Amino acid sequence: MNRLLSTALITTAIVALAACSAASGAGTAKPSIDPNALTISAKDLKFSTSTLSALAGKPFQIAFDNQDSAPHNVAIYRDSSAAGKVFGSDPFSGPAVVRYDVPPLAPGSYFFRCDVHPAMSGELTVN
Amino acid sequence: MANRLVRAARFGRPLSEGDIVLRTTTVALTLATAYIHATLGGLLFTLNALGYVVGAAALIVPIGVAAHYRWLVRIGLAGYAATSIAAWVIQPTYYSTAYLAKAIELALIAVLAIDFIRRDGNPIDRIRHEMSQGSVS
Numbered sequence: 001m002n003r004l005l006s007t008a009l010i011t012t013a014i015v016a017l018a019a020c021s022a023a024s025g026a027g028t029a030k031p032s033i034d035p036n037a038l039t040i041s042a043k044d045l046k047f048s049t050s051t052l053s054a055l056a057g058k059p060f061q062i063a064f065d066n067q068d069s070a071p072h073n074v075a076i077y078r079d080s081s082a083a084g085k086v087f088g089s090d091p092f093s094g095p096a097v098v099r100y101d102v103p104p105l106a107p108g109s110y111f112f113r114c115d116v117h118p119a120m121s122g123e124l125t126v127n
Numbered sequence: 128m129a130n131r132l133v134r135a136a137r138f139g140r141p142l143s144e145g146d147i148v149l150r151t152t153t154v155a156l157t158l159a160t161a162y163i164h165a166t167l168g169g170l171l172f173t174l175n176a177l178g179y180v181v182g183a184a185a186l187i188v189p190i191g192v193a194a195h196y197r198w199l200v201r202i203g204l205a206g207y208a209a210t211s212i213a214a215w216v217i218q219p220t221y222y223s224t225a226y227l228a229k230a231i232e233l234a235l236i237a238v239l240a241i242d243f244i245r246r247d248g249n250p251i252d253r254i255r256h257e258m259s260q261g262s263v264s
Contacts, residue, residue: 045168070168071224090222093166115220117169 033099037061042072042094042120050122056107066094072114074100076124080111091116149242150186156235157183157204160211163228178207198247198257205239208232 040062041048054060066072075088087102091114105126113121142150161179164172182204185193193200212232215225247253 068168070166071222073222091220091224115222116167118218 033063033097034061037063037099039063039065040074041065041067042114043067045070045117045120047114047120047122051125052112052122053125053127054102054105056126057104059104060102062100062102063097064100065097066092068094070094071116072120073116074112075115076102076105077111077113080121082111082113082118086110088115146242146245149238149245153204153235153238153242154183154186156231156238157186160208160228160231160235163224163231175211179204182207198243198253201239201243201247202250205236205243208235208239 038052038054038060039048040052041064045068052062062074064072064074071091071093073089073091075082076086078084078086086105087100089098089100092098107127110124110126111121112124157179161176161183163176164179165176182200185200186197186204209232212229215229219225243250243253
């Protein structure tokens with residue numbers, strides 16, 4: 001029974017540590033960012049802008065400054081149904097700045113959002 | 128009548144070491160998923176975390192009424208975790224923390240089920256017993 005108790009307590013400790021470390025988020029090292037990169041930030045569970053625009057057929061960068069402790073990301077979808085993801089990466093906890101390297105996109109209107117907080121959203125225009 | 132007495136004795140028995148291990152694991156898993164949800168920000172996640180904390184407290188608080196309805200707390204907490212998983216299935220976010228939170232919630236449901244079977248047996252029988260005692264109307 002003591003062995004069972006020890007196993008349960010060790011398992012519990014591992015789960016608790018994993019939960020804490022998983023929720024603590026990414027590092028805070030600043031990435032090198034293209035001066036022409038699109039910029040967007042998140043604060044108080046809101047994006048700084050609801051519109052972004054980029055040139056069609058060319059890769060571009062997005063500098064995302066998450067100023068919240070809550071995890072956020074910027075994921076790009078074909079439309080507001082968020083069914084077809086065009087670009088996305090894992091949410092990270094702030095404060096931290098992350099550079100996204102977005103592949104070339106065809107002209108059109110795209111939908112972007114934070115996957116953890118779908119109310120944080122906007123429109124990316126590519127032309 | 129004899130059957131009812133056996134059940135009453137079983138439901139009221141003191142905690143064994145195995146029960147304590149299960150209860151500790153359940154509370155740890157509940158608080159772990161509460162912590163993850165609390166870090167996500169926003170009212171919905173915060174309320175979800177608060178619900179888990181209340182559930183964890185209800186599992187261990189040494190108050191007579193809470194102790195008597197521990198079986199109901201186990202069912203409620205399992206249902207709460209299942210609802211949380213269902214909400215994620217409906218509106219998923221695919222990243223490591225979400226996977227960890229859902230894995231913890233699945234483990235929580237499993238541990239609660241084991242605890243329930245050990246302490247209370249068949250859920251239907253347990254509810255019938257409570258109704259026969261007049262504590263559930």
